[in-house]
Amino acid sequence: MTINDQSNITILKEIAELLNEETDMIPMLKGALSKFLNGTNFETGWIFFINDKGKAELIAHEHLPEALSYNDCQHLRKGGCWCVSRYRNNELKKATNIIECQRIEAAIEENIGDHAGITHHATVPLQSGEERFGILNVASAHTVSFSDEELELLESVAFQMGSAIKRIYLTKQEQEIALVQERNRLARDLHDSVNQLLFSVTLTARAGIEMSEQQELKETFKEIQQLTQSALTEMRALIWQLRPKGLESGLLEAIKAYAEMLNIQLIVNVSGVIQFPSRIEETLFRIAQEALNNIRKHAGVQEATIYLTVTSTDVLMVIKDEGSGFVMDLERNLLSIGLQSIKDRASAVGGTADWVSEIGKGTELLIRLPY
Numbered sequence: 291m292t293i294n295d296q297s298n299i300t301i302l303k304e305i306a307e308l309l310n311e312e313t314d315m316i317p318m319l320k321g322a323l324s325k326f327l328n329g330t331n332f333e334t335g336w337i338f339f340i341n342d343k344g345k346a347e348l349i350a351h352e353h354l355p356e357a358l359s360y361n362d363c364q365h366l367r368k369g370g371c372w373c374v375s376r377y378r379n380n381e382l383k384k385a386t387n388i389i390e391c392q393r394i395e396a397a398i399e400e401n402i403g404d405h406a407g408i409t410h411h412a413t414v415p416l417q418s419g420e421e422r423f424g425i426l427n428v429a430s431a432h433t434v435s436f437s438d439e440e441l442e443l444l445e446s447v448a449f450q451m452g453s454a455i456k457r458i459y460l461t462k463q464e465q466e467i468a469l470v471q472e473r474n475r476l477a478r479d480l481h482d483s484v485n486q487l488l489f490s491v492t493l494t495a496r497a498g499i500e501m502s503e504q505q506e507l508k509e510t511f512k513e514i515q516q517l518t519q520s521a522l523t524e525m526r527a528l529i530w531q532l533r534p535k536g537l538e539s540g541l542l543e544a545i546k547a548y549a550e551m552l553n554i555q556l557i558v559n560v561s562g563v564i565q566f567p568s569r570i571e572e573t574l575f576r577i578a579q580e581a582l583n584n585i586r587k588h589a590g591v592q593e594a595t596i597y598l599t600v601t602s603t604d605v606l607m608v609i610k611d612e613g614s615g616f617v618m619d620l621e622r623n624l625l626s627i628g629l630q631s632i633k634d635r636a637s638a639v640g641g642t643a644d645w646v647s648e649i650g651k652g653t654e655l656l657i658r659l660p661y
Contacts, residue, residue, distance in 0.1 A: 298443050301329040305447060309454035313461070318454060319350040323426075326447050327352055331440065332428040334358075334408060336366055337416070339424040343602070344378040349424070356403030358394070365397040373413040377425055385414035385441040385448065387434075388427075407431030412441060414448040418456035426451065477532040485525050492518045526551060527583060540564070541571050545578045545596065552586045555593045562600030566661040573639050573659060574607055577632050581609040581655050584628045589613025589653065604641075604660045612652040632657070 305322050312318035323335050336351035336358075348367050351359075358366055371392045376382040388411050398405050411429035415422060426448050430436075436444075495515035502508045527548075542558055549556035578596065585594050589611045597608040629645070632655070636643040641659035 309450055315458050323352045333430045335428040337426050346374045355406035355408050357397040357405035360402045365393050382415050385444040387412050410434045412436050414444050416448055416452045418452040423455050473532040477529045480529050488518055488522045544575055549582055557595040559597045570659055570661045573635050577635050577657055580628050580632050585611045607657040609655045615647045615649045615652050
């Protein structure tokens with residue numbers, strides 16, 4: 291075994307240990323890439339994740355020259371390139387020398403910083419079995435082609451990264467399944483205990499109204515009945531939030547059913563084909579829930595309109611009411627818990643949440659989520 295072979299084995303071992311220990315995707319990939327670059331002749335590298343629609347997203351990078359890191363890596367984040375096109379066409383099967391790179395060429399042509407002799411790069415797909423995640427690109431100064439041995443080492447590292455990415459995805463899926471199971475358990479417990487107790491109190495109050503002869507006592511029982519009925523509505527809404535019944539029948543059916551439960555008349559307008567990942571679907575449903583709750587509690591109306599527009603890259607949801615509206619405290623810039631929850635949910639999937647509201651003229655909530 292040559293010294294170089296021993297060195298490569300050491301690098302692969304160190305990278306394997308890091309990939310096995312790390313549980314967060316981005317730190318894991320950045321750490322593995324850094325170790326790889328520090329232990330080989332490769333000097334810089336970057337990783338794209340590419341979704342089912344072929345959209346590339348820059349996930350991690352290390353030791354980029356000024357020309358490529360300029361303005362938050364703008365030339366790596368935009369435009370097309372040969373390696374991504376080959377990946378999309380399912381033509382990128384193994385580590386390959388790239389003859390030219392449009393992204394690097396564009397950065398050099400604009401003369402926005404030193405490119406440190408980086409003009410070409412090698413590329414390799416990141417995958418686990420038949421499941422593909424993206425590509426790893428690496429480069430060195432004044433190098434237009436890498437040796438077979440270097441490409442073999444690159445393939446080995448890519449294989450390790452692909453397996454680790456798959457592991458994290460599986461772990462995340464298991465966590466999401468466990469979370470759903472726990473939500474279902476809580477929903478069952480609330481329905482079987484607190485919900486039934488509140489229903490019993492409502493029946494008892496109704497009986498008290500009928501049996502009481504004193505008007506003052508009747509009014510007390512009526513107040514108990516109204517408060518308990520309100521608590522029941524809140525409890526049912528909470529159970530819905532824990533376990534969204536009807537979502538399996540489609541997003542719009544679930545939103546309509548939730549609005550009906552809150553006694554809100556909902557008008558629905560749809561443009562485009564409603565077909566996106568389950569995470570986006572649940573996010574839209576949770577946001578619609580929160581918006582409808584806000585309308586019931588604060589708007590003073592029982593009607594709302596929802597507009598859903600789906601394009602090839604994102605979905606726009608608008609929820610509008612003609613209620614009392616509100617004005618934000620611009621000096622304190624404080625959001626209600628409901629609005630903050632909506633904003634956080636949209637942000638968690640890379641989307642945005644905005645609203646327009648005026649006293650006496652209602653509120654319009656605008657949600658845009660990429661998918």
